[in-house]
Amino acid sequence: MLFLPHQCPKFQRHLYQLSSTSKIHTKTLENTLEKKLKVLEEKYSCLVVEDSTLRPWDTTDRFKYDLNKTINAPNDGKFPATFSLALPPPNVTGSLHLGHSLTATLQDVLCRFMRLNGSSVCWLPGTDHAGIATQVVVEKYLAKKNITRYQLGYKRFNEEIWKWKAQNEGVIQQQLKSLGASLDWSKEVFTMDPDQSKAVKEAFVRLFDNGLIYRSNRLVNWSCSLNSSISDIEVDNIDVLNPMYISVPGYSKPVKFGEMYEIAYKVHDRSEEIVVATTRPETLLGDVAVAVHPEDKRYSSLVGSHLKHPFIDKTIPVISDESVEMTFGTGAVKITPAHDRNDYDIAERHRLEMMPVINEDGLIEQGYLHFSGMKRFDAREVILTELKQLELLRSVKPHKMVVPTCSRSGDIVELLPRPQWYVNCKEMYRDALEAIKTGELQLVPDTYDRIWTQWLDENKDWCISRQLWWGHRIPAYECYSIDNRDKSIWVAAFDEADAKVKSSKILNTSPSKILCTQDDDVLDTWFSSGIYPFSSHGWPKSRAQYKKLYPLSLMVTGHDITFFWVCRMIMLGTKLTGTLPFSKVLLHGIICDANGAKMSKSKGNVIEPQDVINGISLADLNSKARKSHANGIMSDDELTKTLSEQTKQFPEGIPQCGTDALRYTLCSQNVKNVYINFEVKECHSNKLFCNKIWQSLRFTQKFTDQLDVDALKSCRMENLSRVDMWLLSRLSTLVQSVYASLDNFDFHIATNSLKQFLYRELCDVYIECVKMDMKPVLNQEKMALHSHTLSACFNTSLRLLSPFMPFISEKLIPHIPVDHNCVVNYHDTIDNLSIGNKETLLSWKDVKLEKEFEVMLKIITTVRQIRSTYNVKKNNKSSIFIESSAEHSEVALCYRDLILFLGASEGLSVGSEKIDSTMWAYTADKSMKVYLTLSDSEDFQVNRSDAGRQMLLKKLDKVKKALAKLEKTTSSEGFGKKAPLHIQKSTKEKMFALREELKKLTENS
Structure with missing residues (x-):
C-alpha cells in the first residue's frame, strides 16, 4: 500500500517536531503542515533557496561529530561506521579560489553520501599559516603604506600578520559555509594554534633524537627579495626560447636572459687559451676550475694545467670529469660550486674549494675587488664590459634556457650555500614506496604510482628551515658550556630549560653552566602540514579524538602537491604514529579556464567562486581587481592582464549561477584528469537544470492536487502502467550508477546519470507521457499511480542528488506530495537515505521493457x-x-x-x-x-x-x-x-x- 501525505513517515516526523515546540492543536498542525508540504514557489531562485539565513545546517549541530556516540556499521557492510576526513587547510593569505572549491566540493559530496548510507562522519576544517605566502602578502600590503617589516620589527610585524589571519580566516569560513561544506566547525584547527605548536615541537624533537634531523651547509633555492630559502614548489621555471627581458624586484629596468656568453681563459705561462660557455657571467668571480670530458681530445693536453683568472690574482686548474657534455657549448665548463648543483657535485668529487659570489641580498660578496656590493645583474653588465675590454669575450649568442623564479616574489632564484636543517628521508621514502607496492596505500588514479616511484627513487633529503619571521620557530638550540665556549652543540628541545638539561648531559656539565641560543629560522610550512592528519586530532596526547578518528578514511587533494604534502604526510605519519595517515588518496586535477589555460594571477584568468555563485558585472570585476592591486596583492603587470582577460572572457560580466550549479559543474568533469576545464556557460546551464527539477516537482504537486483520497488509497504496485514501470526501472539504474560511480570517485558519471534521469527521463519523457492521461475526463486511477511513481522517483533521486546539490534538494524534498515507502526508509534527517528495500528496487529493473x-x-x-x-x-x-x-x-x-x-x-x-x-x-x-x-x-x-x-x-x-x-x-x-x-x-x-x-x-x- 502506498502512503498519503499525512500517513508518510516524513510527514509524521515534521508533525512531531512542530508539536513538541508549539501549543497549537495537533489537528490544526496537521492541516497547516499538509498545506506547507504542498506549497512551492512558482519561480526557482538560487539566491532564495541558498539564502544563508535559511540553511538548516548553519543553525544546528547537524554535522557535529559526537565522540561518545555508539556507532553501528551500516547494514550492508559496504560503508564504514566512521568516515574521517580532513579538509586540506587553505592558506590564510586570502579568499578561496576554484581549486579550493573543487577540493571542498568533492569531499563534501563524499561526506554527505556517507551520511546518507548510515556512516557517522567527522569532516575536520582548518587553515594553514602558510609561512612564505602569508608573509609576502602582508609585506606587499604594508609596502603600499611605505612600511617594511624591518621598520616594524619582529614583534609588531607578527602582530600585523595575526590581524591579517583573523580577517581572512573569517572570510574563508564564510566561503566554505556558502559552498555548503558540511564541516564540523567545533573542531576547527589553525596550524599555529597552541596545541599544533606543541605537536610540531614534539615531531621535530622525536625526529632529531632519532638521528633523522641534521644541520648541513648545502646549496638551497634562495629568494634574495625574501631573504629566505624556498621549496621546489615555490619555484616557477620560465622557458626562455629567445632572448627576453624579465622584471626583477629591486631593478629599475628589466634584465635580459636567453644568451650564452663564450669567455676565454688564458693558460698560465702558455700562449694557449680555453673558451668556456656560460649564461651566468656574474658568477665568474667564484670560478674554482674549468672542467672538460676525459675523452675530449681538444683539451686533453690542457688537463692538469692552470688558467689565469681574468680579474682575480689567482690561477684555477683544468680538470676532467665524465659529467661534462662534450657537445654542450665549447665542451669546457667553468666550475662555480657555490651557485650550481652540478658544479657543487664536481667540486665534491675533486675536493675543490667553495667560493660564494652572491650574498643573501643578491649583492656581490666582499673580497671581489670593485665588484663587491654591486647588485648581481648590475655586476653582470660591468663584468661583460670589462671582459670585452680585455678581449676575452669571444661571443654572445641566443640560447634556450630555463630561468627559475620565486612564485611568491617574482625574484630570480639563486642557489646559495647556507647552513640549513634537513630531514634524512631515506628510510621514510623506502616505507612510502613499499606502501604503494604492497597496496597498503592506494593512489587514485593509479597512473600516479609510476611518478610516485620515480620521485621517491631520487631519495633527496628534505630542507625544512626557512629564514622567515612568520611560522613555527625551529625548536633547536645551539648550546655550549661557559667553561668551553669554543665547542658548541645543537640539541632539539621543547624550551630553553629542556635544552640546557639535554646539552649538559652531552657536554658533561651542570645545566646551570649551559648557555643556549635558539635558531632564528622557522620550519617549512610543509612540516607542520605533514603532521596535520594526526596533530589536528590531538596527537601526541593520545586523546579520545585521535584514537577514534585517526587514521583518516581518505585524503582528497590536488595532484600538484602530491610530493610536497601527500608524500610528507605519509612519511611523517608512518614514522611518528606507526601507521599510514590514510590508505587511499584521491588526486584531482588542476582547475583551468574555459580555454584550457591554468588559472593564475599572472595570466589574469582567475575566477572567484563567489562571483560565479552571486554573479557580477564587468565593472565590479574590474573594481575588485583594482582593489587587490591597491592592497598590494596584485602587481601592476597582473592587474593589466587581469583587466584585459576579464573584458575578453566576460564582456557582459558573470551571470548569477548559484552554489548548487557551481558544485554540480565542478563535479561534472572527470576530476581524475590532470587538468579540469571550468566554463561559466556550463555552470549557468546547470542552474537551468535546477529550474527544470523545480518546475517538474511543481507539476507533480498540481498533478496530485487533482486526485481524491480514494484514488490514492486504492493504488497498488501491480496496477502500474508500462510507463510507470519503465521510469522505476530507470530509477533502479540510476541508483546502481550513482553508487558505483562514487565508489570509484567517478563524480562525472554520477552527475551525468542524475541529469539523464531527472532531466531527460523523468522530465522530458515520463512527464510528457503522463500528460496523455490528463484529459477533460480525469482518469483518477492512472493519475494516482503516476503520482506515486513520481513521488517514489523524486524521493530517491533527490536524495541521490543532495550530495551534489544540497540546497535545492533540501528545499524540495519536504514538498514531495506523496511518499513511497517501498523505495525509501526515512530516518531522523533527510541526510539518511537507506534503500533498505534495495533488492525490491533492483527487482524493478526490466531490461526488456x-x-x-x-x-x-x-x-x-x-x-x-x-x-x-x-x-x-x-x-x-x-x-x-x-x-x-x-x-x-x-x-x-x-x-x-x-x-x-x-x-x-x-x-x-x-x-x-x-x-x-x-x-x-x-x-x-x-x-x-x-x-x-x-x-x-x-x-x-x-x-x-x-x-x-x-x-x-x-x-x-x-x-x-x-x-x-x-x-x-x-x-x-x-x-x-x-x-x-x-x-x-x-x-x-x-x-x-x-x-x-x-x-x-x-x-x-
Missing part, C-alpha cells in the same frame, strides 16, 4: 525529425507508417496510443503495403524506417513531395557546409597543437553528430 521503450522513443524522435525537416506543424493532421522488423512492429502497436499522443498524429500503421512515394520518410535505425503523411487535400498531397524534397536538400546543404567548416578547422596544423583538449574533444563530437545527420539525410533524400 527498457529496450521496448527505446524503440518507442526512437519512433517519436524520428517523427519529430520529419516534422522539423519538412516544417510540418503539430496542428497538421498526420498519420504514421512504420516499416520495420516484426519485433519493432509489435512494440509500435503495443505503444500505439502513446506514439500517437507524443507524435501528434491520428493514425498508425505497420508494414509496407500502404507506403507510397508521396510520404515523407526518415530512417530511424538499420531495422526501422518511419513515414509520415498528412490527411489534407488531394492537391497538397500531390505537390507536397517536391516542396518537401527542396526543404530536405536545403538542410542537407546546410549540414554539409557546417561539417566542411569543422573539417577545415581540425585539419590545420595549429588546431592539434594549440587548441585546448576539451575544444578538440567537443569539435570531434560535433563532427560525429553532423556525419550521422548527413548520413540520415542522404538516405532520405
Whole structure:
C-alpha cells in the first residue's frame, strides 16, 4: 500500500517536531503542515533557496561529530561506521579560489553520501599559516603604506600578520559555509594554534633524537627579495626560447636572459687559451676550475694545467670529469660550486674549494675587488664590459634556457650555500614506496604510482628551515658550556630549560653552566602540514579524538602537491604514529579556464567562486581587481592582464549561477584528469537544470492536487502502467550508477546519470507521457499511480542528488506530495537515505521493457525529425507508417496510443503495403524506417513531395557546409597543437553528430 501525505513517515516526523515546540492543536498542525508540504514557489531562485539565513545546517549541530556516540556499521557492510576526513587547510593569505572549491566540493559530496548510507562522519576544517605566502602578502600590503617589516620589527610585524589571519580566516569560513561544506566547525584547527605548536615541537624533537634531523651547509633555492630559502614548489621555471627581458624586484629596468656568453681563459705561462660557455657571467668571480670530458681530445693536453683568472690574482686548474657534455657549448665548463648543483657535485668529487659570489641580498660578496656590493645583474653588465675590454669575450649568442623564479616574489632564484636543517628521508621514502607496492596505500588514479616511484627513487633529503619571521620557530638550540665556549652543540628541545638539561648531559656539565641560543629560522610550512592528519586530532596526547578518528578514511587533494604534502604526510605519519595517515588518496586535477589555460594571477584568468555563485558585472570585476592591486596583492603587470582577460572572457560580466550549479559543474568533469576545464556557460546551464527539477516537482504537486483520497488509497504496485514501470526501472539504474560511480570517485558519471534521469527521463519523457492521461475526463486511477511513481522517483533521486546539490534538494524534498515507502526508509534527517528495500528496487529493473521503450522513443524522435525537416506543424493532421522488423512492429502497436499522443498524429500503421512515394520518410535505425503523411487535400498531397524534397536538400546543404567548416578547422596544423583538449574533444563530437545527420539525410533524400 502506498502512503498519503499525512500517513508518510516524513510527514509524521515534521508533525512531531512542530508539536513538541508549539501549543497549537495537533489537528490544526496537521492541516497547516499538509498545506506547507504542498506549497512551492512558482519561480526557482538560487539566491532564495541558498539564502544563508535559511540553511538548516548553519543553525544546528547537524554535522557535529559526537565522540561518545555508539556507532553501528551500516547494514550492508559496504560503508564504514566512521568516515574521517580532513579538509586540506587553505592558506590564510586570502579568499578561496576554484581549486579550493573543487577540493571542498568533492569531499563534501563524499561526506554527505556517507551520511546518507548510515556512516557517522567527522569532516575536520582548518587553515594553514602558510609561512612564505602569508608573509609576502602582508609585506606587499604594508609596502603600499611605505612600511617594511624591518621598520616594524619582529614583534609588531607578527602582530600585523595575526590581524591579517583573523580577517581572512573569517572570510574563508564564510566561503566554505556558502559552498555548503558540511564541516564540523567545533573542531576547527589553525596550524599555529597552541596545541599544533606543541605537536610540531614534539615531531621535530622525536625526529632529531632519532638521528633523522641534521644541520648541513648545502646549496638551497634562495629568494634574495625574501631573504629566505624556498621549496621546489615555490619555484616557477620560465622557458626562455629567445632572448627576453624579465622584471626583477629591486631593478629599475628589466634584465635580459636567453644568451650564452663564450669567455676565454688564458693558460698560465702558455700562449694557449680555453673558451668556456656560460649564461651566468656574474658568477665568474667564484670560478674554482674549468672542467672538460676525459675523452675530449681538444683539451686533453690542457688537463692538469692552470688558467689565469681574468680579474682575480689567482690561477684555477683544468680538470676532467665524465659529467661534462662534450657537445654542450665549447665542451669546457667553468666550475662555480657555490651557485650550481652540478658544479657543487664536481667540486665534491675533486675536493675543490667553495667560493660564494652572491650574498643573501643578491649583492656581490666582499673580497671581489670593485665588484663587491654591486647588485648581481648590475655586476653582470660591468663584468661583460670589462671582459670585452680585455678581449676575452669571444661571443654572445641566443640560447634556450630555463630561468627559475620565486612564485611568491617574482625574484630570480639563486642557489646559495647556507647552513640549513634537513630531514634524512631515506628510510621514510623506502616505507612510502613499499606502501604503494604492497597496496597498503592506494593512489587514485593509479597512473600516479609510476611518478610516485620515480620521485621517491631520487631519495633527496628534505630542507625544512626557512629564514622567515612568520611560522613555527625551529625548536633547536645551539648550546655550549661557559667553561668551553669554543665547542658548541645543537640539541632539539621543547624550551630553553629542556635544552640546557639535554646539552649538559652531552657536554658533561651542570645545566646551570649551559648557555643556549635558539635558531632564528622557522620550519617549512610543509612540516607542520605533514603532521596535520594526526596533530589536528590531538596527537601526541593520545586523546579520545585521535584514537577514534585517526587514521583518516581518505585524503582528497590536488595532484600538484602530491610530493610536497601527500608524500610528507605519509612519511611523517608512518614514522611518528606507526601507521599510514590514510590508505587511499584521491588526486584531482588542476582547475583551468574555459580555454584550457591554468588559472593564475599572472595570466589574469582567475575566477572567484563567489562571483560565479552571486554573479557580477564587468565593472565590479574590474573594481575588485583594482582593489587587490591597491592592497598590494596584485602587481601592476597582473592587474593589466587581469583587466584585459576579464573584458575578453566576460564582456557582459558573470551571470548569477548559484552554489548548487557551481558544485554540480565542478563535479561534472572527470576530476581524475590532470587538468579540469571550468566554463561559466556550463555552470549557468546547470542552474537551468535546477529550474527544470523545480518546475517538474511543481507539476507533480498540481498533478496530485487533482486526485481524491480514494484514488490514492486504492493504488497498488501491480496496477502500474508500462510507463510507470519503465521510469522505476530507470530509477533502479540510476541508483546502481550513482553508487558505483562514487565508489570509484567517478563524480562525472554520477552527475551525468542524475541529469539523464531527472532531466531527460523523468522530465522530458515520463512527464510528457503522463500528460496523455490528463484529459477533460480525469482518469483518477492512472493519475494516482503516476503520482506515486513520481513521488517514489523524486524521493530517491533527490536524495541521490543532495550530495551534489544540497540546497535545492533540501528545499524540495519536504514538498514531495506523496511518499513511497517501498523505495525509501526515512530516518531522523533527510541526510539518511537507506534503500533498505534495495533488492525490491533492483527487482524493478526490466531490461526488456527498457529496450521496448527505446524503440518507442526512437519512433517519436524520428517523427519529430520529419516534422522539423519538412516544417510540418503539430496542428497538421498526420498519420504514421512504420516499416520495420516484426519485433519493432509489435512494440509500435503495443505503444500505439502513446506514439500517437507524443507524435501528434491520428493514425498508425505497420508494414509496407500502404507506403507510397508521396510520404515523407526518415530512417530511424538499420531495422526501422518511419513515414509520415498528412490527411489534407488531394492537391497538397500531390505537390507536397517536391516542396518537401527542396526543404530536405536545403538542410542537407546546410549540414554539409557546417561539417566542411569543422573539417577545415581540425585539419590545420595549429588546431592539434594549440587548441585546448576539451575544444578538440567537443569539435570531434560535433563532427560525429553532423556525419550521422548527413548520413540520415542522404538516405532520405
